[in-house]
Amino acid sequence: MGRDNMGLTLSSTGTNIAKKDLFEYNALKQREEILIGLAGNPNVGKSTLFNNLTGMHQHTGNWPGKTISSAIGRIKYGEKQYLLADLPGTYSLLTHSKEEDVARDFICFSGAKKIIVVCDATCLERNLNLCLQIIEMTDNVCVCVNLIDEAERKGIEIDFDKLSVELGVEVVSVIARQKKSAKLLSELSELSVSQKKIQIKYPSVIEECIDVLKDSFIKYNFNFSERWLAVNLLTCREEITEKIKTYYNIDLMQDKQVVTALKMTDKIIERYGQTSESIIDKVARTFVKKAEEISGKTVVKKQNKENTVLDKILTGKITGRILMVGLLLVVFWLTIKGANLPSELLSKTFIAGEKYIDIFLDKLNVPEIFKNMLICGVYRVLTWVISVMLPPMAIFFPLFTLLEDSGYLPRIAFNMDNFFRKCNSCGKQALTISMGFGCNAAGVTGTRIIDSDRERLISILTNSFVPCNGRFPMMISVISIFFATSMAISDVISALIMTALICFGIFMTFIVSKILSETWLKGESSSFALELPPFRKPQIGKVIIRSVFDRTLFVLLRAMAVAAPAGLIIWLMVNIKVDSVSLFSLCADFLDPFASFIGLDGVILIAFILGFPANEIVVPLTIMGYTCSGELQQVSDMETLKYIFTSNGWTAVTAICFLVFTLMHWPCSTTCITIYKETKSKKWTFLGFVIPTLCGMILCFLINTVYKILTAV
Amino acid sequence: MNELCLLSQLSEGEIGIVNAINVTGSMRRRLQDLGLIRETEIKCLFRNVKGNLGAYNIRDAVIALRNSDTSRIEVIRKKNGA
Ligand SMILES: Nc1nc2c(ncn2[C@@H]2O[C@H](COP(=O)(O)OP(=O)(O)OP(=O)(O)O)[C@@H](O)[C@H]2O)c(=O)[nH]1
Ligand SMILES: [Mg+2]
Numbered sequence: 086m087g088r089d090n091m092g093l094t095l096s097s098t099g100t101n102i103a104k105k106d107l108f109e110y111n112a113l114k115q116r117e118e119i120l121i122g123l124a125g126n127p128n129v130g131k132s133t134l135f136n137n138l139t140g141m142h143q144h145t146g147n148w149p150g151k152t153i154s155s156a157i158g159r160i161k162y163g164e165k166q167y168l169l170a171d172l173p174g175t176y177s178l179l180t181h182s183k184e185e186d187v188a189r190d191f192i193c194f195s196g197a198k199k200i201i202v203v204c205d206a207t208c209l210e211r212n213l214n215l216c217l218q219i220i221e222m223t224d225n226v227c228v229c230v231n232l233i234d235e236a237e238r239k240g241i242e243i244d245f246d247k248l249s250v251e252l253g254v255e256v257v258s259v260i261a262r263q264k265k266s267a268k269l270l271s272e273l274s275e276l277s278v279s280q281k282k283i284q285i286k287y288p289s290v291i292e293e294c295i296d297v298l299k300d301s302f303i304k305y306n307f308n309f310s311e312r313w314l315a316v317n318l319l320t321c322r323e324e325i326t327e328k329i330k331t332y333y334n335i336d337l338m339q340d341k342q343v344v345t346a347l348k349m350t351d352k353i354i355e356r357y358g359q360t361s362e363s364i365i366d367k368v369a370r371t372f373v374k375k376a377e378e379i380s381g382k383t384v385v386k387k388q389n390k391e392n393t394v395l396d397k398i399l400t401g402k403i404t405g406r407i408l409m410v411g412l413l414l415v416v417f418w419l420t421i422k423g424a425n426l427p428s429e430l431l432s433k434t435f436i437a438g439e440k441y442i443d444i445f446l447d448k449l450n451v452p453e454i455f456k457n458m459l460i461c462g463v464y465r466v467l468t469w470v471i472s473v474m475l476p477p478m479a480i481f482f483p484l485f486t487l488l489e490d491s492g493y494l495p496r497i498a499f500n501m502d503n504f505f506r507k508c509n510s511c512g513k514q515a516l517t518i519s520m521g522f523g524c525n526a527a528g529v530t531g532t533r534i535i536d537s538d539r540e541r542l543i544s545i546l547t548n549s550f551v552p553c554n555g556r557f558p559m560m561i562s563v564i565s566i567f568f569a570t571s572m573a574i575s576d577v578i579s580a581l582i583m584t585a586l587i588c589f590g591i592f593m594t595f596i597v598s599k600i601l602s603e604t605w606l607k608g609e610s611s612s613f614a615l616e617l618p619p620f621r622k623p624q625i626g627k628v629i630i631r632s633v634f635d636r637t638l639f640v641l642l643r644a645m646a647v648a649a650p651a652g653l654i655i656w657l658m659v660n661i662k663v664d665s666v667s668l669f670s671l672c673a674d675f676l677d678p679f680a681s682f683i684g685l686d687g688v689i690l691i692a693f694i695l696g697f698p699a700n701e702i703v704v705p706l707t708i709m710g711y712t713c714s715g716e717l718q719q720v721s722d723m724e725t726l727k728y729i730f731t732s733n734g735w736t737a738v739t740a741i742c743f744l745v746f747t748l749m750h751w752p753c754s755t756t757c758i759t760i761y762k763e764t765k766s767k768k769w770t771f772l773g774f775v776i777p778t779l780c781g782m783i784l785c786f787l788i789n790t791v792y793k794i795l796t797a798v
Numbered sequence: 799m800n801e802l803c804l805l806s807q808l809s810e811g812e813i814g815i816v817n818a819i820n821v822t823g824s825m826r827r828r829l830q831d832l833g834l835i836r837e838t839e840i841k842c843l844f845r846n847v848k849g850n851l852g853a854y855n856i857r858d859a860v861i862a863l864r865n866s867d868t869s870r871i872e873v874i875r876k877k878n879g880a
Contacts, residue, residue, distance in 0.1 A: 176828070176832065177827070177830075177831035179827055207858060208857060208858035210857045211832065211833050211856075211857045211858065214831065215831075365827070366826075366830070369830035369831075369835065370835050370836075373830065373833050373838075377833075391843070393843050393844055393853075396843070396860075400844060400846060400847075401847075498862075499853065500846065502846060502851045502864070503846060503847065503850060503851065506850070506851075506864065512851070512862075512864070536828075610866075611825075612821070612824075612825035612866065612867045613864065614825075614828050614829070614832060614861050614862070614863055614867075615861065616861050616862075617861070617862055618860075619860075
């Protein structure tokens with residue numbers, strides 16, 4: 086999505102792709118450019134710093150795992166050109182999840198001239214752990230302590246000079262949210278290699294092994310230190326040799342010197358009475374202890390203020406649930422209420438505009454048939470999409486981003502974990518569901534934050550059960566046409582119905598997750614650790630501007646790109662006649678028996694099929710299909726719209742089936758492609774397509790049948 | 799005075815010092831990355847409704863862990879944990 090600003094991502098799951106992408110860096114890098122990477126723990130402000138330095142608009146959010154594939158930006162400072170990479174957050178170089186793999190590969194194998202390790206001043210000790218690991222690996226490191234404004238507020242003082250002395254590398258302190266990039270850059274761009282960097286001292290068994298191993302690597306001239314490689318050969322031999330094979334084309338296990346040395350280390354480990362497991366523990370312990378020691382020397386906590394009041398309310402038994410549903414309700418109400426007026430204005434403007442286009446085309450002597458095609462086919466569908474989609478999106482997106490920026494999303498995950506545990510899936514699925522609200526494709530990519538492959542697949546396959554922003558304006562429009570007309574509190578009712586539908590979608594997510602984890606994706610729910618970031622005041626102005634420009638316009642443009650040709654197709658289908666019956670009626674009649682089975686009709690089904698590339702166009706296409714002359718009637722008021730629907734046989738049940746089917750049918754083409762990219766499997770992509778479709782069809786069938794039985798009695 | 803218990807048994811506001819970690823595999827690594835090793839001080843901040851997910855203060859970061867994991871971590875409970 087908007088994430089890969091220059092069309093370049095390091096998004097990768099398999100090593101082969103990762104390899105290709107890292108080579109892409111080198112292709113992208115021009116001769117004089119210096120590659121710098123921004124690494125660090127999740128949610129420490131790497132993307133914020135990246136935006137500050139490059140002036141770009143990488144998405145930021147107050148939860149760990151916001152960035153899942155790296156972005157690249159260029160900066161010029163002084164004489165030099167730099168290529169800056171914003172990486173996903175990682176807790177350690179011994180990685181676990183897919184997004185962390187991307188970061189680790191970059192840090193270890195990209196050959197960057199400098200790695201900037203961004204740290205969170207409010208929990209420096211934990212951050213130093215990764216810092217020390219990176220320092221151990223390479224000499225080209227600089228440490229950037231961010232969020233010092235927040236640390237100050239919490240009464241935390243850090244002695245940066247001392248920290249720099251302790252680590253033996255440059256230390257810079259910044260507030261990434263504030264603009265002072267020039268000064269920052271000048272400090273960061275110093276490419277001095279530190280000579281006196283800290284040397285990690287491991288327990289003697291490991292030191293002995295390192296001594297035996299390290300000389301055998303010198304000939305290779307790797308980008309990383311021999312000590313680091315030696316330790317990695319002890320802790321994760323297979324992984325590291327595999328990576329070196331990929332990136333350097335060197336098979337260490339074919340090197341006699343290395344193999345002999347490794348055999349000696351096995352003996353040493355045995356002599357000390359250790360196992361490979363206990364060696365891993367020892368290594369990890371060394372780093373944690375060192376971090377503890379350094380932070381003890383450099384960080385002073387003046388007061389120990391711990392505020393869990395808000396957390397307790399947000400996760401409380403009653404308050405937590407009420408707030409969760411309440412917030413959803415408020416967000417929808419604001420969206421619906423706020424979108425009414427602008428929608429109407431836009432629609433009126435477009436109707437007025439039609440006349441002028443008509444006159445203009447006349448002047449150009451465009452033949453009547455083409456004129457008709459352009460205005461009735463293309464223009465009307467296009468403008469309908471804009472006037473109905475734009476206002477709700479422009480309100481919903483910023484609201485949602487504000488929530489995201491405040492740090493509330495991980496609390497939702499915390500509250501919902503119990504349900505996910507019961508379904509044997511991962512608690513972080515709540516986060517990917519939230520991403521799905523914006524865009525299901527983004528939600529599918531977002532599942533990379535889930536470590537277990539099984540749980541990740543579950544959340545990929547169920548992601549489209551939450552309506553993306555392309556679908557919910559169309560749900561809103563149908564709700565307001567059918568269930569909330571001419572009532573003083575119609576907006577409240579619409580919001581209530583909308584909230585109920587969302588809850589239903591989430592309920593279905595649980596059901597399907599449970600079914601999947603009992604069948605194809607059998608397994609116990611695995612362990613997970615979810616970091617709950619501190620609440621932060623969102624940057625309101627910035628959030629609004631960015632979400633309107635990046636997200637709303639992006640989605641709208643995509644919808645428009647699809648709306649125009651789809652409008653054309655319908656127009657052609659209606660106007661091409663076979664034996665005086667239009668192609669459109671033929672198709673609609675063909676689909677009709679099946680469609681009426683699930684409470685819909687042929688026209689609706691055609692609209693859904695044509696809406697595969699972008700669901701936004703389903704409603705205007707349906708209307709166009711009904712008005713049969715092949716022209717979307719310019720209808721600005723709800724009454725006329727309702728009339729069009731009812732006169733074509735719509736009842737309340739049709740509307741309900743339509744809503745349910747909107748919530749559950751095949752994911753849009755972008756999402757399907759993304760599922761394929763993420764799973765690399767036709768089978769899972771197929772299931773990702775079929776599962777929601779089947780759910781929707783079965784439910785619609787049930788609703789329709791029950792209704793028929795009830796009315797027959 | 800200080801008694802041995804499981805991390806999952808700490809109630810809100812109590813502090814424990816890690817005594818043994820019986821978690822294995824990748825979760826063990828993950829906990830180590832977060833700085834949770836033997837002798838680390840951990841405070842239980844709050845729990846979810848069912849009590850099977852806890853939010854803990856581990857080295858100044860708030861981390862949520864499921865009981866299925868924390869019941870495999872032994873801690874020494876500090877009395878009057880404040
Ligand atoms: N108060 C304050 N907030 C900051 C600062 N830097 C970043 N933030 C906020 O911290 C949150 C996380 O920032 P991101 O830039 O998304 O963090 P990240 O490191 O890229 O996170 P991941 O991509 O998830 O690894 C956002 O809500 C930022 O607005 C800072 O210096 N001061
Ligand atoms: Mg980021």
